[in-house]
Amino acid sequence: MSSAVLMRRLQAQFVFLFLIVTYSQVLLAADLDALPEFLRSDPFGAIVAPDRSGADLASSLYGAKHQVVLTGCRGGYVSFHLVVKPPSPSTFTLDVTIPDPTNKVQIDLFREWFHFTDSDKRYYPDALIPVHATYSSRLPEPDNRIPKQTAQAFWVDVYVAPDTRLGIFSGTAKLKANSKITTLPIQLTVLACVIPGEDVVTIDHNSYGSSWLAQQFAGSYQRNSDDWFESNQFFELIHAYHRVFYEHRGIFHQLGYGHSGKVGPEFAPVLEGAGRAKHITSWGLYDRHYGPLFDGTAFSASRRGPRPIPFVYLPINPEWPASYEFWGERGYEAEFVNVVSEMERHFREKGWTHTNFEVFFNHKKRYKGFPWDGDEVRFPKDLKYFIEYGRLLKEALPADTPVHFLFRADVSWDMEQQFKVLNGVVKLWCAGGGILSLYKDAPEMLRNRGDVIWYYGGPPSVTDSSTAITEFSLRAWLWGVNGYVHWLTVSPGEDPWFHFDGGQTALIYSGERFGVREPIPSIRLKIQRNCLQDLALLDSLKRRKSLDSLRARAARSYNNSVLDDWWNSRPALADLPSDQWLGSAIDDATKHTQQALGHPGASAWYKVHQYAMSLQAEAK
Amino acid sequence: MKTVSLTGIFMFAILGIAKLRPEASVTMQKELQDVAHVGSVMLDGDVCQKIVTEQAKGFLFATDPRDRFLAGDNYDVDDVAFNAVKKTLTRLSHLASFPADVNLWMPIEGHPGKIQLVIRNRNEMSQFWSWGELYGDMLPQMETVLKTGRRVAVARKPGWISVLAPIHNSLGDVVGLIEAVSQVKVDAHENVK
Numbered sequence: 001m002s003s004a005v006l007m008r009r010l011q012a013q014f015v016f017l018f019l020i021v022t023y024s025q026v027l028l029a030a031d032l033d034a035l036p037e038f039l040r041s042d043p044f045g046a047i048v049a050p051d052r053s054g055a056d057l058a059s060s061l062y063g064a065k066h067q068v069v070l071t072g073c074r075g076g077y078v079s080f081h082l083v084v085k086p087p088s089p090s091t092f093t094l095d096v097t098i099p100d101p102t103n104k105v106q107i108d109l110f111r112e113w114f115h116f117t118d119s120d121k122r123y124y125p126d127a128l129i130p131v132h133a134t135y136s137s138r139l140p141e142p143d144n145r146i147p148k149q150t151a152q153a154f155w156v157d158v159y160v161a162p163d164t165r166l167g168i169f170s171g172t173a174k175l176k177a178n179s180k181i182t183t184l185p186i187q188l189t190v191l192a193c194v195i196p197g198e199d200v201v202t203i204d205h206n207s208y209g210s211s212w213l214a215q216q217f218a219g220s221y222q223r224n225s226d227d228w229f230e231s232n233q234f235f236e237l238i239h240a241y242h243r244v245f246y247e248h249r250g251i252f253h254q255l256g257y258g259h260s261g262k263v264g265p266e267f268a269p270v271l272e273g274a275g276r277a278k279h280i281t282s283w284g285l286y287d288r289h290y291g292p293l294f295d296g297t298a299f300s301a302s303r304r305g306p307r308p309i310p311f312v313y314l315p316i317n318p319e320w321p322a323s324y325e326f327w328g329e330r331g332y333e334a335e336f337v338n339v340v341s342e343m344e345r346h347f348r349e350k351g352w353t354h355t356n357f358e359v360f361f362n363h364k365k366r367y368k369g370f371p372w373d374g375d376e377v378r379f380p381k382d383l384k385y386f387i388e389y390g391r392l393l394k395e396a397l398p399a400d401t402p403v404h405f406l407f408r409a410d411v412s413w414d415m416e417q418q419f420k421v422l423n424g425v426v427k428l429w430c431a432g433g434g435i436l437s438l439y440k441d442a443p444e445m446l447r448n449r450g451d452v453i454w455y456y457g458g459p460p461s462v463t464d465s466s467t468a469i470t471e472f473s474l475r476a477w478l479w480g481v482n483g484y485v486h487w488l489t490v491s492p493g494e495d496p497w498f499h500f501d502g503g504q505t506a507l508i509y510s511g512e513r514f515g516v517r518e519p520i521p522s523i524r525l526k527i528q529r530n531c532l533q534d535l536a537l538l539d540s541l542k543r544r545k546s547l548d549s550l551r552a553r554a555a556r557s558y559n560n561s562v563l564d565d566w567w568n569s570r571p572a573l574a575d576l577p578s579d580q581w582l583g584s585a586i587d588d589a590t591k592h593t594q595q596a597l598g599h600p601g602a603s604a605w606y607k608v609h610q611y612a613m614s615l616q617a618e619a620k
Numbered sequence: 621m622k623t624v625s626l627t628g629i630f631m632f633a634i635l636g637i638a639k640l641r642p643e644a645s646v647t648m649q650k651e652l653q654d655v656a657h658v659g660s661v662m663l664d665g666d667v668c669q670k671i672v673t674e675q676a677k678g679f680l681f682a683t684d685p686r687d688r689f690l691a692g693d694n695y696d697v698d699d700v701a702f703n704a705v706k707k708t709l710t711r712l713s714h715l716a717s718f719p720a721d722v723n724l725w726m727p728i729e730g731h732p733g734k735i736q737l738v739i740r741n742r743n744e745m746s747q748f749w750s751w752g753e754l755y756g757d758m759l760p761q762m763e764t765v766l767k768t769g770r771r772v773a774v775a776r777k778p779g780w781i782s783v784l785a786p787i788h789n790s791l792g793d794v795v796g797l798i799e800a801v802s803q804v805k806v807d808a809h810e811n812v813k
Contacts, residue, residue, distance in 0.1 A: 208813040209813040210809060210812070211809040211810065211813070214809075229808070255813075257812060258812045258813055259811075260740045260741055260742055260811075262744040262811055262812055264808065264809055264812040267812075319742045323742075324706065324707075324710065325706075325707045325710040325711060364692075365695060365697055366692045366754060367740070368738060368749075369739075369740050369741075369744075370702075370706075371698075371699035371702035371703060371706075378693060381699075413693075579675070579694075582684075582687060582690070583684075583690060584684060584686040584687045587686060
């Protein structure tokens with residue numbers, strides 16, 4: 001046999017062996033599958049219906065050797081799902097690792113809870129239960145109680161620290177089930193790019209009061225119900241809520257008063273006296289609540305590092321600190337000015353000068369507490385109250401104060417008028433997204449005069465496409481506004497675990513039923529965080545490419561839209577006084593964007609991410 | 621028939637009050653009776669009738685399948701009348717030695733059996749208001765106050781007590797009622813939302 005023939009035979013044998021190995025890996029991997037973050041599995045191993053439009057992404061994570069191929073910048077996360085599908089009901093152990101002696105690459109593993117939604121009688125994964133990188137259980141998962149469950153999904157967050165070395169890291173996902181071991185190799189390529197720590201849009205997660213904490217952490221509350229709202233546990237829990245949003249590149253707001261002005265004790269200092277004698281007697285609960293948030297120490301152990309919260313609601317409302325029975329009289333001004341001056345002094349002495357303290361009126365006259373709308377003014381006559389509070393605030397604060405008091409207004413119907421009439425009074429605008437879409441020039445006009453402009457809406461349901469949550473952040477960036485507010489994010493309903501309402505008022509859950517004394521995140525929150533990483537990266541390239549071209553390309557990648565599709569024309573309706581508008585007419589006026597944008601498919605953000613990564617490659 | 625229903629109402633009220641701690645019920649009921657009595661004298665029914673605007677009244681029962689907030693979005697008040705009455709309600713609440721609210725309720729012309737809360741106050745207490753509702757069904761006790769002009773004490777929820785009292789206008793008609801209300805144990809976090 002000639003050497004050439006021998007070589008050919010050896011090559012043929014090698015190819016044959018290679019094919020066997022590869023084929024066997026495909027088969028083995030059937031027990032353990034990796035899916036991109038935008039494809040959610042149900043408890044039977046199928047992709048949930050709303051994500052099937054992106055089914056072509058299913059193989060996008062895999063390299064030629066059927067290894068999971070991940071690529072990411074430093075200072076952020078790369079994420080994917082692992083789906084365990086043993087051939088028969090059995091116990092299993094999943095182990096995920098990417099060894100890094102320097103510990104710059106870290107893995108966070110979460111078990112995905114399958115929520116049963118009453119609306120369509122289906123299961124969707126959303127709540128993420130933190131588990132150890134080696135996780136053992138059995139199928140069906142005992143606590144999720146799903147008859148005939150055949151698959152369990154896990155969310156894998158790979159954190160890449162900003163100072164991680166460049167190059168390739170190898171790891172594995174290993175499944176042991178029925179005494180069979182299945183191994184899925186993981187290859188992580190760390191690029192030179194570093195995701196900016198600052199976000200280009202502020203994503204806010206709003207909430208009201210704190211009584212819901214006692215309901216969602218009922219076990220903790222019941223053990224100490226008399227003192228729970230003054231306990232360390234209570235304040236640590238509040239700080240944990242701030243932390244989970246901060247770690248996901250967001251911020252958290254808790255409004256501390258009701259529509260008639262009742263203030264929760266932990267949201268305000270204690271007052272005594274009346275008229276010119278009204279004053280603060282104690283900062284005890286307030287400082288325990290907010291001190292670690294204003295100096296940043298509440299975030300000391302976080303990956304993003306300690307940082308003061310950038311925004312907070314003050315307890316100021318028409319009934320606090322001044323009593324409304326004195327409205328319009330000298331006593332009201334005295335009470336307001338004295339107490340707000342004391343607050344400014346306290347914040348200044350504490351060095352709390354990195355947070356914006358919001359003077360914000362949330363009440364509506366339909367809730368019968370006060371005769372004017374503080375939130376979403378519809379009747380122009382109500383604006384005189386804002387002007388008066390602007391005057392009182394100016395009276396209370398030293399002109400050169402280093403403490404940032406910010407008059408905020410949440411606006412919808414009358415926003416166009418308010419932008420004019422309250423110029424110089426209101427500095428933080430939170431605008432309804434539908435009506436703001438009628439005023440294309442507003443964001444730039446407001447930013448140019450030094451105001452902050454956010455818009456608001458609510459989280460998508462878990463029954464929407466996985467990508468739906470990315471639309472809010474993208475829209476904020478395309479519009480050129482400073483942020484977006486999810487109006488309610490901590491209210492998952494009476495029974496989110498077995499009779500879920502879809503989660504349009506929740507992006508996090510109580511971890512108590514899983515032995516976690518803190519809130520736990522959701523898939524939607526993770527996808528939103530990863531989207532914010534990409535936006536920060538894209539925006540950081542505006543020195544090399546114009547911001548308009550970056551935005552235009554991102555919009556095209558997302559849903560084949562052009563930038564104008566994200567705006568509506570100012571309708572004739574806008575010339576009428578806002579108290580003559582009808583809600584249905586606003587729907588008509590905003591039809592264009594609804595039709596032009598439609599619902600983004602599950603692969604929409606994947607394409608934007610690919611665009612962002614391709615620019616990084618170009619930059620290199 | 622009228623006598624029977626009135627007897628039933630008073631029995632209900634008495635039985636309801638029995639749910640409170642005896643010492644609390646006696647003290648609180650007495651003080652709230654005094655507050656309500658003074659309120660009946662002090663409040664100007666003509667001003668109360670001017671609070672809800674014609675636009676708000678026109679939309680109160682309006683519905684539109686495309687606009688579920690139609691009535692609420694058109695709810696409006698005359699702020700001068702509102703402020704005048706609210707200030708009086710707040711001062712009335714100071715007569716009690718414990719945290720209390722005095723709320724204003726008005727019947728809705730042309731809609732017998734319906735009533736609306738018009739002014740709430742700083743402790744956010746009411747036994748009868750379902751959070752967020754623009755109007756609701758009139759309770760028999762409220763109807764009694766409006767028809768007879770007499771005060772009625774009610775304890776529907778454990779630990780709560782309200783005294784309802786009439787408001788008169790310059791014609792001598794009973795045009796609304798006040799709810800002087802408190803709780804034995806105040807929940808500092810309730811309704812902070």
